[in-house]
Amino acid sequence: xTRLSLTRRGLMAATGTVGVASLLAPRFALSQEGSRLIARxxxxxxxxxxxxxxxxxxxxxxxxxxTRLVHRVPGDSWEWELDGAESINQIDDTHIEFxxxxxxxxxxxxxxxxxxxxxxxxxxxxxxxxxxPYADDWAVLDHVEVTGKYTGVIILKEPFVPxxxxxxxxxxxxxLSRAAVESVGGRFEAxxxxxxxxxxxxxxxxxxxxxxxxxxxxxxxxxxxxxIHILPIEDERTxxxxxxxxDLDYTWVAVSSIKRLEEAPPEGTKLVRKPSLAxxxxxxxxxxxxxxxxxxxxxxxxxxxxxxxLDAAYFGAADPATGIIAPGLVGHRDANLYGYDPDRxxxxxxxxxxxxxxxxxxxxxxxxERLGVAQAVQALLAEVGIRVTIxxxxxxTFWTLGSEEAGEAWRDIQLLVQRFSMEPDPSWATxxxxxxxxxxxxxxxFNSEEFGELxxxxxxxxxxxxxxxxxxxxxxxxxxSGAYVFLTHESVGVLHxxxxxxxxxxxxxxQFTDFKKA
Amino acid sequence: xxxxxxxxLGLSVxxxxxATAVLFVMVFAIPGDPxxxxxxxxxxxxxxxxxxxxxxxxxxxxxxxxRFYGNLLxxxxxxxxxxxRSVATMVLEQLPYSLTLIAGAMVWSVALGVPLGCYAAMxxxxxxxxxxxxxxxxxxxxxxxxxxxxxxxxxxxxxxxLPAIGAGRSGEFGDQLxxxxxxxxxVGLGWVGYLARMVRSTMLEVMGESHIRMAHAFGLPPxxxxxxxxxxxxxxxxxxxxxxxxxxxxSGTVFAExxxxxxxxxxxxxxxxxVRNYPVVTGAVLVTTAFYVLATLAADLLVASLDPRIxxxxxx
Numbered sequence: 001x002t003r004l005s006l007t008r009r010g011l012m013a014a015t016g017t018v019g020v021a022s023l024l025a026p027r028f029a030l031s032q033e034g035s036r037l038i039a040r041x042x043x044x045x046x047x048x049x050x051x052x053x054x055x056x057x058x059x060x061x062x063x064x065x066x067t068r069l070v071h072r073v074p075g076d077s078w079e080w081e082l083d084g085a086e087s088i089n090q091i092d093d094t095h096i097e098f099x100x101x102x103x104x105x106x107x108x109x110x111x112x113x114x115x116x117x118x119x120x121x122x123x124x125x126x127x128x129x130x131x132x133p134y135a136d137d138w139a140v141l142d143h144v145e146v147t148g149k150y151t152g153v154i155i156l157k158e159p160f161v162p163x164x165x166x167x168x169x170x171x172x173x174x175x176l177s178r179a180a181v182e183s184v185g186g187r188f189e190a191x192x193x194x195x196x197x198x199x200x201x202x203x204x205x206x207x208x209x210x211x212x213x214x215x216x217x218x219x220x221x222x223x224x225x226x227x228i229h230i231l232p233i234e235d236e237r238t239x240x241x242x243x244x245x246x247d248l249d250y251t252w253v254a255v256s257s258i259k260r261l262e263e264a265p266p267e268g269t270k271l272v273r274k275p276s277l278a279x280x281x282x283x284x285x286x287x288x289x290x291x292x293x294x295x296x297x298x299x300x301x302x303x304x305x306x307x308x309x310l311d312a313a314y315f316g317a318a319d320p321a322t323g324i325i326a327p328g329l330v331g332h333r334d335a336n337l338y339g340y341d342p343d344r345x346x347x348x349x350x351x352x353x354x355x356x357x358x359x360x361x362x363x364x365x366x367x368x369e370r371l372g373v374a375q376a377v378q379a380l381l382a383e384v385g386i387r388v389t390i391x392x393x394x395x396x397t398f399w400t401l402g403s404e405e406a407g408e409a410w411r412d413i414q415l416l417v418q419r420f421s422m423e424p425d426p427s428w429a430t431x432x433x434x435x436x437x438x439x440x441x442x443x444x445x446f447n448s449e450e451f452g453e454l455x456x457x458x459x460x461x462x463x464x465x466x467x468x469x470x471x472x473x474x475x476x477x478x479x480x481s482g483a484y485v486f487l488t489h490e491s492v493g494v495l496h497x498x499x500x501x502x503x504x505x506x507x508x509x510x511q512f513t514d515f516k517k518a
Numbered sequence: 519x520x521x522x523x524x525x526x527l528g529l530s531v532x533x534x535x536x537a538t539a540v541l542f543v544m545v546f547a548i549p550g551d552p553x554x555x556x557x558x559x560x561x562x563x564x565x566x567x568x569x570x571x572x573x574x575x576x577x578x579x580x581x582x583x584x585r586f587y588g589n590l591l592x593x594x595x596x597x598x599x600x601x602x603r604s605v606a607t608m609v610l611e612q613l614p615y616s617l618t619l620i621a622g623a624m625v626w627s628v629a630l631g632v633p634l635g636c637y638a639a640m641x642x643x644x645x646x647x648x649x650x651x652x653x654x655x656x657x658x659x660x661x662x663x664x665x666x667x668x669x670x671x672x673x674x675x676x677x678x679x680l681p682a683i684g685a686g687r688s689g690e691f692g693d694q695l696x697x698x699x700x701x702x703x704x705v706g707l708g709w710v711g712y713l714a715r716m717v718r719s720t721m722l723e724v725m726g727e728s729h730i731r732m733a734h735a736f737g738l739p740p741x742x743x744x745x746x747x748x749x750x751x752x753x754x755x756x757x758x759x760x761x762x763x764x765x766x767x768x769s770g771t772v773f774a775e776x777x778x779x780x781x782x783x784x785x786x787x788x789x790x791x792x793v794r795n796y797p798v799v800t801g802a803v804l805v806t807t808a809f810y811v812l813a814t815l816a817a818d819l820l821v822a823s824l825d826p827r828i829x830x831x832x833x834x
Contacts, residue, residue: 046601054600131568133561189601206611207781208685231684233779234789238683242779245674245682396550396794405566406551 035226037500037515040239040251044207044232048192050174051125051132056509059171061230064199064212064512065192066174067113067220069098070164074503074511077328078424080169083220084113084196086150093159093462094142100150105217110177110194115152119144120178122154130186137172159460161467166423198223198513207232212512224516243269243495250496250510255369258317258493265495272494273317274508278421279324279429282377282485283444285413290360295352297482300415301338302345303384304377304485313372318488323475324420324429326489328506330464331426331471336486337479345384357385362415363401366392373417373487388415402443413443419490424507426471430455433478444483451477519829523819530811537807539583542800546579550794552599573599575796586800595801600793605801609783613805615685616782618694619774620767622702624760627709632756634710635717636744642722650714657711663773666704670777673700683779701774708770709763716759720752727751754821761817765810 041057067084088098104113126138140160145153180194199212212228233239236254244266261271284291306320325331364370378388400406422428432441434452492508503514595605638650674682686694772784790798822828
């Protein structure tokens with residue numbers, strides 16, 4: 001029989017090994033957890049009050065913990081289906097009748113959801129005294145008439161076409177418990193007094209993690225995942241590495257990473273590419289010399305080879321845009337009016353008295369893709385004699401550059417690269433370029449009364465073909481002004497583990513409630 | 519000693535106030551508007567104006583500064599422009615993550631830097647001394663974010679031994695400790711070099727002193743002489759350096775927090791500056807400045823209490 005001898009050094013080594021192994025154990029346990037989805041969002045939640053939400057990731061969480069009358073369906077087209085409503089019908093242009101599904105219970109003992117909660121939630125957003133930044137979503141709401149415990153009628157002041165696409169199915173129309181919200185003084189921030197949705201908000205560790213757990217009282221479709229952990233990770237590259245290391249199941253990736261990840265995804269992962277609704281353009285301040293001369297603006301339009309710019313900035317992961325309204329939406333144009341023609345650009349510059357070119361600046365947000373665009377634009381404009389200096393700005397500075405209220409910087413804007421995102425209704429794209437937006441978000445200071453009038457018409461025109469014509473004409477006006485070179489709608493890349501089947505809207509936005517285990 | 523402590527405390531308060539005032543002016547000097555970020559593009563001008571008024575952002579800078587200091591007397595650091603949450607709560611939520619990271623970095627730097635410095639001093643002029651010297655300068659010269667990225671690529675992605683992101687789940691000590699290894703090493707590695715250099719040079723100085731030579735002459739074991747007599751004296755300047763190091767590390771943690779997606783005060787301040795969230799920036803920097811000043815003060819007081827020469831000079 002061999003005698004077991006144990007030295008002090010051996011004991012310490014063994015203890016150390018066991019200690020390290022025990023520390024590593026939770027990591028392996030984590031990756032084996034089958035009913036937990038670990039997803040990344042680009043920012044932490046700060047406000048879960050639908051009327052005061054600050055970012056899209058908060059909307060993603062609201063989709064999980066609240067109910068709307070209708071909600072969007074994941075897939076490749078923008079459609080909705082019943083959520084909290086048993087039925088919903090547009091009786092006429094200004095009346096929408098609804099009946100709630102009985103048995104939807106609020107948490108924390110706030111009882112069953114009723115039509116009065118719907119009235120409270122919608123009228124609350126529209127109430128000017130609430131000062132909700134989302135009041136415009138319900139600007140046409142006159143009132144909600146409660147006709148029974150579960151039934152009511154939404155009464156509008158005038159027809160509002162985007163209601164079914166960008167108001168009713170969005171977080172703005174989440175239904176809150178009147179009793180719960182009033183019990184906390186009418187407003188709340190990150191911790192709702194009561195929720196009613198497929199998931200409950202179990203915990204929130206600021207800047208660390210939000211945990212959602214399936215709601216045992218939920219009477220609708222039961223989600224596949226028992227728990228969702230949402231990690232706020234601002235930097236896309238960090239998130240990509242996190243997924244590669246096995247710490248995440250799902251993340252959006254940087255646009256410039258899409259091509260690389262499409263061609264060689266990390267082992268055990270898949271990349272899904274979706275068209276984005278966002279629109280990126282090169283803008284020109286029509287009040288700043290020499291861009292106050294339309295011939296100069298047109299010269300710039302002819303000097304930009306858009307596919308080349310996109311190859312340089314997005315490495316082939318973005319297609320050229322034909323306007324500000326993305327493919328698949330009403331008002332999408334088939335082609336631009338002015339294309340790449342450097343000879344014509346030189347002619348126009350000579351006509352305008354700039355045969356030797358001129359110096360100017362281009363303002364951009366300090367993002368990699370935006371810098372790529374600016375550098376390509378700089379090179380292309382140099383070909384026709386325009387010498388461009390790139391001015392990179394941090395987000396705090398950039399987003400106030402064109403605002404008259406924020407100072408005098410708007411006077412100095414010459415060229416800029418801009419990107420806006422939008423909801424799936426063309427009015428969301430055109431809203432920022434009307435004359436009353438000059439000095440607010442219309443930084444090119446494009447001033448067209450016809451454009452403003454068409455925008456108003458588009459909100460009430462119910463005939464789809466007529467609406468399509470309105471928005472196409474509006475983009476023609478923008479391009480004819482010379483103030484815009486439409487670049488791209490970008491695309492969205494989603495990286496996920498093989499074991500996860502993501503549920504995404506047409507623009508790549510996740511609907512966590514419908515994620516499934518593959 | 520008491521007079522010295524009171525004087526240092528007074529100086530510390532003055533430093534904190536001046537640092538905060540300078541920061542206040544700097545933050546307001548750069549363009550940007552937190553209200554437009556808070557309310558988004560769809561807010562009407564009247565809503566924007568009402569919000570600005572409610573947050574006190576419509577007031578001139580001196581008034582806002584006075585209000586800040588007035589609130590400070592009651593322990594109120596103001597409210598986050600975006601969420602309306604108390605800044606004090608937000609900072610206190612994040613501070614433990616940063617302090618844990620700094621503590622981890624300190625453990626790495628002391629555990630590696632002090633023995634390396636001692637060893638190099640004992641083998642002065644040898645190949646080992648040269649290697650330690652090169653490594654020390656190397657770790658000081660390499661920026662911590664570069665170290666962070668390589669650690670992540672090697673140990674999290676390549677080998678898959680350690681997690682890449684996050685700070686571990688609350689209440690699970692093992693998980694949190696595993697999540698701390700790479701970020702703390704990234705922050706602490708530069709300080710390994712600093713400490714090794716510092717300990718080596720002070721050890722060499724001390725080893726030449728008469729009482730150490732006397733100990734050797736009496737035939738005491740070299741290890742006993744070094745660790746019981748020499749290191750106790752040589753470690754004193756290192757304590758001062760560590761006091762300064764805590765403050766330096768606090769500002770250095772921001773890179774590790776971003777690369778490893780960890781929560782923390784550095785990340786909080788970085789995000790707040792990006793959106794010009796003035797109350798959070800000033801509140802968080804006030805707390806970190808106070809922490810830095812207090813850490814330096816504590817190190818000085820510790821040295822004063824341990825070093826009989828300083829104690830004597832203070833009595834005189």
